[in-house]
Amino acid sequence: MRGSDVRSGSLFSYVNLEVRVRRDHPLRVIREIANAALVSLNEDLEALYPRRLGRPSIPPERLLRAMLLQAFYGIRSERQLMERVEFDLLFRWFVGLGVDDPAWDHSSFTTNRDRLLGGEIAAKFLQAVLAQPKVKRLLSSDHFSVDGTLIEAWASIKSFRRKDGRDNDSSGPGRNAERDFHKEKRSNGTHRSTTDPEARLYRKGDGQAAKLCYMGHVLMENRHGLAVDGGISLATGTAERETALQLVASRPGRRRITLGADKAYDVRQFIGDLRRHNVTPHIAIDGHVRITGKPRVTAIDRRTTRHPGYGVSQRCHKRIEEVFGWIKGSAGLARIKLRGRARVDAAFTLGLAAYNLIRLPKLLAPPA
Template sequence: MRGSDERAGSLFSYIDLEARVRGDHPLRTIRRIANAALSDLSWAFAALYTDFGRPSIAPEKLLRAMLLQAFYGIRSERQLMERLEFDLLFRWFVGLGVDDPVWDHSTFSKNRDRLLEGEIAAKFLLAVLAQPQVKRLLSSDHFSVDGTLIEAWASTKSFRRKDGSDDGQGPGRNGERNFHKEKRSNETHQSTTDPQARLYKKGDGQPAKLCYIGHALMENRHGLAVGGGISQATGTAERETALALIDGRRRGRRRITLGADKAYDVERFVHDLRDRSVTPHIAVDGHLSKTGTPRKTAVDGRTTRHIGYDISQHCRKRIEEIFGWIKSSAGLAKVKLRGRDRVDAAFTLALAAYNLIRLPKLLAAPA
């Protein structure tokens, strides 16, 4: 029999959000781990708020909403608030009841900025990794590192001379500009929109863009991100940040391995790793010079002769999965925040979100 297309209205509705989310939904595992990590950060949240004034949005709810924004690739706070208004799954995950009002998007943004400025994202990533069920999944001996460009929320038209001599070019707010034969560099020019973004290109033949560099340190057992952050775009930023990530991760002097691509095959960097008891499992940069002579690599046979080197070279490529998810699913191919600190917080939270979406399957797999 054909069903009716009429909507059956009712005076009252008794909806149990907990019953509406199926028992095997991945967000159940994610929410349990996230709540445990947020509970461990209660002291950090307390330091951001005073004991008087009007109550603000609970930081735990704020952060869970930001995780949903990364999970589902929601491009704006307006759209996130709209989803929270009618999506029961979103309300359950954040901790809102069916009758609870949704926040205004501007209120959400202001409260979110307080978390971004309080280094909560980095602490949350560490708190997730410190959970007992997550910690047993991590390798403590074998790691990989890499960097990727994160395009800044600034137009190339905003890249103007620091002395202001070209401010009058082009009528209107977004007037035309002719960059032909104009020499522009980070020493003489700066973005008026995001002064901390730098003009940079990844390699020959690539366009130069205003951007930052996002870094990730990955453990090789399951490919989870154990560290990362944002730096200004320079030719040495990837190697300098890699050393900082290793120093921040290590406890003691036990020898570990670090896989990386050809950009890290620099003699000074390899020596710095060996001084830290880190075996450099770095891809050999053997390109030919203009005279046809192969480039001298800093990685010698002491490292490449072992089978562990080949294993690390195979595992290190999984770090591209992290960057691919952050840029495509989490929407950070072009970040919608300005300033290095805020971009760093958004990128680090995206690393934590990537780990969380991987955990339901990893925890369900047989040991």
């Protein structure tokens, strides 16, 4: 018998979201770990919301779970996220909304999100996830890798104007008039973006275009390739090495560790600083030939490269590109839609936590 295509409404709904989500769905493991981490952050979340009269805000736990979904599924805007929460039962279950609960307005969601991003909750959430007992046993405490990547700022190159205001703009209709940069020398010392003043004009290498951007950094443990720390800095030529030292110095304990990195970190001052921090530098050798025809003198010597662990660290270091690839590709942070270093740092750090969570279902699954 052919089924009818006629839709009839019902007076009552008896949908149980817990039943609708299959038992082996990866989000079940992720939600369990995320909820345990949020419980440990209860005091920090309470401090963001002083007790006073007024309407209750969006619960910060639900807000953060919604932000994780935005990273998991690469949802490009808050408006699209709220539309997805409205009709997707899986999203409602993960966030903690009932079937009959209305989704939030996207403007209210954005306002509450900005409060959450400004409270250093992202960094604390990342550490709370890593502190879970079932996650902590996956981490290496001896072998790490570090690297940096460019995060393009949400600002046009046309907004990069002189600080003294003496720009020779061509008059044109509209707010997006033509901008003539011909024969104009631009630098971060004399210019800054009027849209995002903390963004810096930077290019990764010779022959590449200069862009307004920030620099993202990740410290990864080498056993399973999970991000254990990271953040955003201003884009400068020394930011990668300076932030790497900060990440190493902030680690708990003072036992000797190894640190893998690419040849951009092969600088004598940086290598010396690592050794003073009780870190064995497993840095790739920068042996490029100079213009004079002589090879560059490396700061890595045989006392490091002669050990088999040096080659292992170099192989494991390549996995850090998977972290950057997922954050910039799947999570959509290649060009971040936030302005200001603090907010960009919070979104990037939350992206690191989301990357770890998306990896955990397979890492925690029992062997077949």
